[in-house]
Amino acid sequence: MTDATQNIGTTSGEGQFGDYWALLKPRVMSLVVFTAAVGVFVAPVSVHPFVAMVSILFIALGGGASGALNMWYDHDIDTIMKRTANRPVPAGKVAPGEALTLGLWLSFISVTMLGLASNWVAAGILAFTIFFYAVVYTMWLKRWTPQNIVIGGAAGAFPPMIGWAVATGGVSVESVLLFCLVFMWTPPHFWALALFMNNDYTNAGVPMLTVTHGKRETRKQIFIYAVLLAPLAIGAAFTSIGGWIYLTAALVLNAKFVWGAWKLWHRDEAAAEADIYKDEKAYFRYSLVYLFSSFCALLLQAVWVKAGMGAW
């Protein structure tokens, strides 16, 4: 007989700490932390550094909670998709019920603590964000309409708005523009990914635009959204959060984003398959650079203005 304990493998309910951490989608949380921090910092009202730090932490935790709820609900299709098959629930490291419990508790803790740390407007928007991502996007839109990414993208667009609300206690045209920046950026970003991950979505029966309308239409839609994004992103330069630093960055970044989308639209599918979607992958990577750089430019602009240099 071999070691009697040998058969005790990694079963549900016995995941490591890292498995529970992975449920919170740390990479998405890092984006939430960054965009929310920019929202707090560019706002015209200063916040105590500790309150700002704690608020950003709980905004990120709220984002993580919605990630856990997403993994609970989507574990059936996550098993099918290559990209998500190693997530803790489909991999059998964490039971679906545990993911649900963790998601619900973290939602409650993050919203309550954000309300106590900053204000209840910010907490209310965070609660709505979690609801929107977990219920509206994950449970409803994702498996129902090819517009899933478009409408669901709102969930990822709220963090800078929440950051702004932490500082100001409200919503303004600037925070709406910050929201629009991420909201309009999301479709080109995800559809570029869908162009070269199409098989995953097809196998899982997720009605991504590439599945329902084909890659040709998806390429066109990427271009349309890139064009619609540009005036919103550049327009933010002429509000209280803008200035010549941000304007310069927005002009360069958006010109490249639109030009890249134009090239993707006019790219032959056979050529894309021949080079294993090299340009599509490059555009997907650039979309990340685009968002990061846009928010960095806003941050730099705010530092510049707060140092007394003036916006223009």
Add this chain to the structure above:
Amino acid sequence: MALKVEHELHKRRFGRNLGVGLLLVGFVAIVFGLTVVKVQNTGFVEGYDHVARPALIPENEGGN
């Protein structure tokens, strides 16, 4: 056959418990820090118990 006391399962549980413990300590530190910041940023606070409160005395009665 010797029975293994320390199984891989125990190590996993220890790691998980340690992580939860550290998170709880962090949470307490955050609540404490927030309390300190909120109290420091609160305006002038007067005690109510058995002392005269100058702020409640009307100006024409208070002499100034």
